[in-house]
Amino acid sequence: MDVLSQLAGGFANLMSVKNLLFCFLGVLIGQAVGVLPGIGPSAGIAILLPLTFGGDPIASTIMFAGIYYGAQYGGTLTSVLVRIPGESSTVMTSIDGYEMARQGRAGAALGVAAIGSVFAGLVGTIVLAFAAPALSKVALMFGPAEYFALVVIGLGALALVGGALSKGLLMGAVGLALATIGTDPQVGNPRFTFDQLWLLDGIEFLVIAVAFFGIGEVLAQAETGITGNEVEKRIGSVYPSWEELRICRWPIVRGTVIGYVIGVLPGAGATIASFITYAVEKRVSTTPERFGKGAIEAVAAPEAANNAAATGAMVPMFALGLPGSNTTAVMLGALIMFGLRPGPALFETNPEFVWTVIASMFVGNVLLAIMNLPLVGLFAMLLRVPYALLYPMILALCIAGVFSQSNSESDLWLAAAFGVLGYFMRRYEYPAAPLILGLVLEPMLENALRQMMQLSHGSLMPLVERPIALGLLLALAFAMMLPLLGKLSAGRPRTKASGDPIG
Amino acid sequence: MNPEKNHLITGDRLMALAFALFGVLWIVTSRGLTYWSEFAPGSGFLPFWLGVVIVMLAAIVLVQSFARKPDDAVADEAVVSRPQRVVEITLGLFTCLAALPYLGFVVSITLYLAFLIGWVERRSLLEMTLVPIAASVAIFCVFKIGLSVPLPTGPWGF
Numbered sequence: 001m002d003v004l005s006q007l008a009g010g011f012a013n014l015m016s017v018k019n020l021l022f023c024f025l026g027v028l029i030g031q032a033v034g035v036l037p038g039i040g041p042s043a044g045i046a047i048l049l050p051l052t053f054g055g056d057p058i059a060s061t062i063m064f065a066g067i068y069y070g071a072q073y074g075g076t077l078t079s080v081l082v083r084i085p086g087e088s089s090t091v092m093t094s095i096d097g098y099e100m101a102r103q104g105r106a107g108a109a110l111g112v113a114a115i116g117s118v119f120a121g122l123v124g125t126i127v128l129a130f131a132a133p134a135l136s137k138v139a140l141m142f143g144p145a146e147y148f149a150l151v152v153i154g155l156g157a158l159a160l161v162g163g164a165l166s167k168g169l170l171m172g173a174v175g176l177a178l179a180t181i182g183t184d185p186q187v188g189n190p191r192f193t194f195d196q197l198w199l200l201d202g203i204e205f206l207v208i209a210v211a212f213f214g215i216g217e218v219l220a221q222a223e224t225g226i227t228g229n230e231v232e233k234r235i236g237s238v239y240p241s242w243e244e245l246r247i248c249r250w251p252i253v254r255g256t257v258i259g260y261v262i263g264v265l266p267g268a269g270a271t272i273a274s275f276i277t278y279a280v281e282k283r284v285s286t287t288p289e290r291f292g293k294g295a296i297e298a299v300a301a302p303e304a305a306n307n308a309a310a311t312g313a314m315v316p317m318f319a320l321g322l323p324g325s326n327t328t329a330v331m332l333g334a335l336i337m338f339g340l341r342p343g344p345a346l347f348e349t350n351p352e353f354v355w356t357v358i359a360s361m362f363v364g365n366v367l368l369a370i371m372n373l374p375l376v377g378l379f380a381m382l383l384r385v386p387y388a389l390l391y392p393m394i395l396a397l398c399i400a401g402v403f404s405q406s407n408s409e410s411d412l413w414l415a416a417a418f419g420v421l422g423y424f425m426r427r428y429e430y431p432a433a434p435l436i437l438g439l440v441l442e443p444m445l446e447n448a449l450r451q452m453m454q455l456s457h458g459s460l461m462p463l464v465e466r467p468i469a470l471g472l473l474l475a476l477a478f479a480m481m482l483p484l485l486g487k488l489s490a491g492r493p494r495t496k497a498s499g500d501p502i503g
Numbered sequence: 504m505n506p507e508k509n510h511l512i513t514g515d516r517l518m519a520l521a522f523a524l525f526g527v528l529w530i531v532t533s534r535g536l537t538y539w540s541e542f543a544p545g546s547g548f549l550p551f552w553l554g555v556v557i558v559m560l561a562a563i564v565l566v567q568s569f570a571r572k573p574d575d576a577v578a579d580e581a582v583v584s585r586p587q588r589v590v591e592i593t594l595g596l597f598t599c600l601a602a603l604p605y606l607g608f609v610v611s612i613t614l615y616l617a618f619l620i621g622w623v624e625r626r627s628l629l630e631m632t633l634v635p636i637a638a639s640v641a642i643f644c645v646f647k648i649g650l651s652v653p654l655p656t657g658p659w660g661f
Contacts, residue, residue: 166567170522170560177529177553184546191536191546192529215596222588222623388624392616393638395596399603399612400642404652412600420593428515446549454543 003130010355013058014363022059023360026066027367033067034074034087041071041087041327045334057338058353062360064334068327069121069310069361072270073368076113076303080106082394084214088205088440089270089306091433092278092298094213099294108240109299112248114372115240116304120256121365124311127260128318129358142265144452145462149472150265151445154272156476159434165480168434171425175438176445178203185443186450198410205440206405211415212432214398216422218391223427239373244296251281251301259305263312270309275437277305283479311361318346318354512568519565526557591623607657608647612639 014020029048033041045064052060075087080097093113100109142150155176159168181192182202193199240248258280259273281301282291291298310327317328317335335342340350347354402415425432456462463469529550536547599615606614616635620626643661646652 164564164567166560166563170557170564173553173556173560174522174525177525177550177557180529180550180553187537187546189536189546192532192550219589219592222592223586388626389620389630389634392619392634395592395619396612396616396638396642399599400608400646400654403608403654404646407653409600409604409655412603416593416596416600419596423589424514424518428511428518430518449549450544457542458539458544 006351006355007129007359009352010357010359011362013352013356014062014359018056019059019062019356019360020363022063023066023364024367026063027070027364027371028066029063030067030070030072031074031077031371034071034090035077041068045327045330052334057335057340058356060334060338061331061353061357062364064331065314065357065361066364066367068313068331069117069307069364070368071327072303072306072310073114073117073372076117077110080109080113080299082390083217084394084398085209087270087306088209088436089274089309090302091209091213091271091436092274092302095278095292095433096295096298099292100296100299103294105294105296108244108296111239111373112244112296112300113303114369115245116248116252116255116300117307118365118369119252120259120304120308121311121368122362123256124260124263124308125358125361125365128311128314128361129355141468143462143466144448144455145466145469146472147265147444147448148452149463149469150262150272151441151448153472153476154276154441155434155437156480164429167430171431172434172438175435175440176442177438178208178435179439179442180446185447196410198408201406203414203439204405204411205436207402207411207415208418208436208439210398210402211418212422212425212436214394215415215419216426216432218395219419219423220426221387221391223423240296248297248300251297252304254280254284255301255304256308259308260312262305263309264315269313270306271437271440273305273309274302275433277301307365314361317342515568516565519561519568523558523561523565526554526561529554529557588623592619595619595623603655605657607659607661608654609639609643609661610657610659611655612642 014023030041045067048063048067052063071087072089075085075090076093076097079085079090079094080101083094083098085091085094097109097113100106155172156169159165159172179202181199183189183200184191190200255277258277259270262273262276263270278291278298278301281297282288285291285295285297287295313328317332332342340346340353398415399412402411403409405411422432424430452462453459463473531554533547533550533554536550537545538547538551539545595615595618599611602611602614613635616638617631620634621628621631643654647654647661
């Protein structure tokens with residue numbers, strides 16, 4: 001009841017013109033940020049931070065929170081309509097979402113993404129309000145061994161959902177290797193730079209994502225000549241049907257749970273949440289062959305997961321003073337700048353601040369639905385633009401996005417080269433998603449591995465001795481063995497009751 | 504056998520070989536880094552083992568490609584392959600990138616888009632003119648002016 005009364009107080013504080021305006025602005029800016037490649041929510045918040053110096057910390061934090069979950073949906077727009085993920089957490093959405101758009105179901109894809117996002121955001125906010133301290137205790141149980149196992153399970157699960165397992169694992173390993181280019185995260189010495197100064201910063205996720213999903217996709221479609229003329233022009237209903245919503249209800253719930261749990265873990269983030277959710281949905285589906293070809297639940301679940309993870313990332317930030325993601329790391333800096341001390345005491349020392357921000361997340365998620373559901377048809381109209389005119393603009397946006405991230409022409413050349421590689425990978429069926437996940441997660445994997453081995457004096461035994469880590473790895477091993485066991489049992493001849501083979 | 508399927512299998516094997524060479528490069532290069540430091544892995548530990556894993560997996564993919572029957576290769580016989588468009592778009596892209604520091608974002612992108620729309624896609628003169636200018640100016644305004652994010656500028660400031 002105490003929580004409810006404090007939440008009611010938060011809503012009362014929120015109902016001022018200024019706070020509501022900042023909430024609206026945050027969601028609006030967040031969506032714009034999500035659409036534009038090269039500008040992520042952390043960059044959006046960082047750009048606006050100087051403007052909030054000396055301002056109201058509550059209103060500013062409300063806006064920053066709105067930017068964060070608004071950006072998740074903004075990234076979905078480009079993922080579905082032109083297959084360029086605006087955020088790393090929308091990479092999985094682009095796979096089936098774009099296929100749905102090609103089938104004239106862009107409206108349904110965007111609609112279910114909005115519904116899933118809002119549901120996950122609202123549920124996540126409720127859990128944040130009631131369970132933040134308890135969830136923080138669970139997050140504290142994750143040490144280096146658990147984080148290592150989590151990344152391995154994420155990569156392994158993703159490799160399982162692609163075509164050939166060997167190719168999926170190979171691409172994951174290549175992504176991990178590419179991420180070692182740059183500077184050693186612990187020691188700081190350069191590695192794999194081949195005496196090129198511009199490689200010291202490593203290879204950014206955006207460069208690879210734009211290369212594979214933007215440039216590579218354009219080249220692949222140019223070769224086969226699949227243009228807008230072949231893509232189904234009929235937009236169809238702009239909202240998902242009741243049957244489609246019925247299909248998506250449990251994927252949205254599962255995505256919300258998985259996404260939130262992973263989002264609570266400091267450093268895990270929405271990306272790995274969306275990847276794991278996709279893998280789980282494909283595993284539990286009775287028709288997994290539809291995944292990759294426009295399965296609506298393959299859009300709904302990752303979208304719910306990434307919004308739930310964004311909300312879950314607030315838990316360690318508020319309750320422990322630990323950032324749950326890159327964006328909450330920037331927000332944490334903002335809170336400290338405002339003179340607040342995030343951590344367990346924040347709920348006691350600044351209850352008005354905490355509960356007003358939590359209340360704003362309810363309102364912000366509702367605003368997300370109000371702003372987007374009526375506009376779904378408008379967004380889907382983008383598909384009526386002839387592809388011959390659309391893809392040049394996509395390429396221009398890719399160039400602008402990559403350059404804006406690092407102000408580096410070298411990254412542009414890198415994107416172009418990887419774009420050609422992406423074309424060949426698409427042609428010869430080497431999946432790009434595991435490579436991207438490997439690139440994004442390698443820092444977490446390597447830090448966890450080295451910390452674990454430092455603590456254990458060079459031993460890998462913590463992976464076996466710590467129950468959570470062992471459980472995660474066993475679950476992955478079991479999931480990998482399932483296809484093999486399935487093949488073995490399919491090949492064994494059936495026998496009659498007498499034991500003699502049939503036929 | 505369908506030449507397209509033959510080509511796909513050959514390309515598959517070449518890709519596997521290329522990734523295997525990448526793995527070898529990583530193994531060799533990581534030998535120049537610290538493998539083990541006191542009782543903890545050094546900079547070269549994970550990259551070395553990643554290189555080993557990559558070579559092993561590439562070898563598995565290569566072996567699997569030889570084990571595949573030619574008819575297993577997925578090739579849509581109804582789709583006509585037009586590789587020259589890929590070459591044109593790619594060469595145009597590299598030319599555009601080379602021109603960026605000298606001509607700036609707006610001019611370079613306008614010329615590249617005009618090439619794509621007019622030459623590669625054979626669209627009308629009106630589309631070839633209006634779309635590139637509108638797109639490049641709009642993107643420049645959003646990034647440079649709206650978000651204060653830098654874009655390459657030529658001698659004329661845009």
